Amino acid sequence: VDVTYKRIVFGTDGSARAASVGELAAQLARSSKAELVIAHIYSKPEDAEAIAAAAVEAAKASGVKPNKIASEVRGGSPAEELVRIASQRDAGLIVISGGRGQQYTLGQVALRLSHATPCDLLIVSERQHDDGVYKRILIATDGSATADRAARKGYDLADGLGASVTMVFVGHPSTGELITKDTIATFAGEVPTEVVLKKGDPAQQILAAAEECSADLIVIGNKGMTGAKRFLTSSVPQKVSEYAPLDVLVCRTIIQAVSEIGPGEGGIIERQGEKLAAFMDPSGELHLMSAKCTHLGCTVAWNPGESTFDCPCHGSRYAPTGEVVNGPAARALPPA
Ligand code: FES
Numbered sequence: 001v002d003v004t005y006k007r008i009v010f011g012t013d014g015s016a017r018a019a020s021v022g023e024l025a026a027q028l029a030r031s032s033k034a035e036l037v038i039a040h041i042y043s044k045p046e047d048a049e050a051i052a053a054a055a056v057e058a059a060k061a062s063g064v065k066p067n068k069i070a071s072e073v074r075g076g077s078p079a080e081e082l083v084r085i086a087s088q089r090d091a092g093l094i095v096i097s098g099g100r101g102q103q104y105t106l107g108q109v110a111l112r113l114s115h116a117t118p119c120d121l122l123i124v125s126e127r128q129h130d131d132g133v134y135k136r137i138l139i140a141t142d143g144s145a146t147a148d149r150a151a152r153k154g155y156d157l158a159d160g161l162g163a164s165v166t167m168v169f170v171g172h173p174s175t176g177e178l179i180t181k182d183t184i185a186t187f188a189g190e191v192p193t194e195v196v197l198k199k200g201d202p203a204q205q206i207l208a209a210a211e212e213c214s215a216d217l218i219v220i221g222n223k224g225m226t227g228a229k230r231f232l233t234s235s236v237p238q239k240v241s242e243y244a245p246l247d248v249l250v251c252r253t254i255i256q257a258v259s260e261i262g263p264g265e266g267g268i269i270e271r272q273g274e275k276l277a278a279f280m281d282p283s284g285e286l287h288l289m290s291a292k293c294t295h296l297g298c299t300v301a302w303n304p305g306e307s308t309f310d311c312p313c314h315g316s317r318y319a320p321t322g323e324v325v326n327g328p329a330a331r332a333l334p335p336a
Contacts, residue, residue: 005028005029005032005034005091005092005093005120006032006034006035006090006091006092007034007035007037007089007090007091007092007093008025008028008029008032008034008035008036008037008091008092008093008094008095009037009039009082009085009086009089009091009093009094009095010022010025010026010036010037010038010039010055010059010094010095010096011039011040011041011078011082011094011095011096011097011109012038012039012040012051012052012055013040013041013051013078013097014040014047014051014054014055015097017097017126018055018097019055019058021095021096021097021124022038022055022058022059022062023058023062024095024124025059025095026058026059026062026063026064027062027133028093028095028122029059029064029068030062030063030064031160031161032160033068034068034092034093035068035069035070036059036064036068036069036070037069037070037071037072037085037089037091038052038055038056038059038069038070038071038072039071039072039073039074039081039082039085040052040055040071040072040073040074041074041075041076041077041078041081041082042073042074042075043075045075048073048075049073052071052072052073053071055071056069056071070089072085078109079108079109079112079113079116080116082094082096082109082113083113083116083117083118083312083313084298084312084313084314086117086118086119087118087119087298087299087311087312087313088296088297088298088313090299091119092119092120093119093120093121093122094113094117094119094120094121094122095122095124096109096110096113096121096122096123096124097110097123097124097126098110098123098124098125098126098241098244098247098248110123110241111238111241111242114222114237114238114241114242114250115238116312117222117250117252118252118298118299118301118312119252120153120249120250120251120252121241121249121250121252122247122248122249122250123241123244123247123248123249123250124247125244125245125246125247125248126245133161133162133163134157134158134161134163134216134217134247135161135163135164135216136163136164136165136166136213136214136215136216136217137154137157137158137163137164137165137166137215137216137217137218137219138165138166138167138168138206138209138210138213138215138217138218138219139151139154139155139165139166139167139168139183139219139220140167140168140169140170140202140206140218140219140220140221140240141167141168141169141179141180141183142169142170142171142179142202143169143175143179143182143183144221145260146221146222146251147183147220147221148183148186148187149221149251150219150220150221150249150251151167151183151186151187151219152187153219153249153251154219154249154251155187155188155189155191157217157219157249158191159189159190159191163191163217164191164192164193164194165188165191165192165193165194166193166194166195166196166209166210166213166215167180167183167184167193167194167195167196168195168196168197168198168205168206168209168210169195169196169197169198170198170199170200170201170202170205170206171199171202172199173197173199176195176197177195177197180195180197194213196209196212196213202236203235203236203239203240203243206218206220206236206240207240207243207244210244210246215246216246216247217246217247217248217249218240218244218246218247218248218249219248219249219251220236220237220240220241220248220249220250220251221237221250221251221252222237222250222251222252237250258278258286261278261279261280261286262280263280263281263282263283263284264280264281264282264307265279265280265302265304266278266279266280266302266304266307266309266320267302268291268299268300268301268302269288271288271336274290274336275290275291275292275299276288276289276290276291276336277289277290277291277300277302277309277318277322277333279309279320279321281320281321287320287321287322287335288335288336289321289322289332289333289334289335289336290333290334290335290336291309291333292333293311293313293316293329293333294316294324294329294330294331294332294333294334295311295313295314295316295327295328295329295330296313296314298311298312298313298314299311299312300312300316300318300333303317307320308320308325309322309333311329314328315328316328316329318332318333322334322335
């Protein structure tokens with residue numbers, strides 16, 4: 001597996017359902033040799049430590065090395081705290097149960113997270129995960145850069161798990177043929193792939209395709225798709241994750257290529273392992289700053305709506321060239 005996760009945050013509420021999701025999180029951590037951060041955001045402080053300790057024991061029992069397990073116990077809003085934990089610890093994946101009717105309705109938390117996650121998000125359905133691994137992975141693509149990154153993650157996962165892939169495109173069939181061919185040529189390698197071209201409502205058609213091929217995982221970028229026209233809305237992935245009866249991996253890649261950043265736009269890039277906030281001013285000059293929030297070190301993200309770099313942890317906001325617009329941060333993002 002090429003694109004593996006270095007750190008996985010697993011959110012548990014201590015329920016039996018969460019325990020089976022934890023099993024899956026542990027397997028993913030083991031197969032990518034990742035650190036597993038077990039996070040319990042409590043509603044009742046008196047049980048909290050015991051719940052986290054039980055989840056840690058379960059992870060050890062599933063074969064995760066004790067030095068690869070960490071735990072976080074906090075009160076507060078589960079979605080917000082999970083975003084903070086993932087961001088502060090620079091996690092690549094959050095794993096959470098998507099089932100309804102949980103102790104603090106994790107389904108709601110999953111939904112909130114799908115808007116706000118700073119990294120990939122795996123929403124685990126209520127289906128049985130007897131053998132834990134995925135056998136058929138549905139990758140939804142519209143040919144956008146976000147979809148390409150999702151395709152790459154999906155293929156890496158399929159490759160690592162020995163799964164096959166169904167690639168679905170919703171929109172004009174001739175566009176679909178070109179895009180899927182291209183995506184497969186770039187990312188599929190040896191992974192057997194079936195292509196499905198659909199027309200109609202993207203979210204509905206993706207769910208229909210998943211059912212038709214008996215997929216056990218949908219992989220989708222966090223930006224949506226509306227057929228032939230790429231439309232940067234997040235409503236499609238959110239609908240898919242809300243209604244899917246199967247697991248959904250929402251890929252959120254905050255790292256961009258500099259070539260994807262146009263005049264007046266910003267993004268997060270990586271230089272020798274360091275994350276940088278990049279802004280190209282209208283004259284085409286590139287400004288590079290550290291992407292670490294000067295408050296407590298979370299990674300900021302570009303907010304295209306406001307043209308600011310926003311911190312997901314406590315709401316600090318920076319101008320495109322790094323000056324503080326909103327606290328709690330007091331210092332500008334230093335130039336890099
Ligand atoms: S770390 Fe607190 S606002 Fe960024």
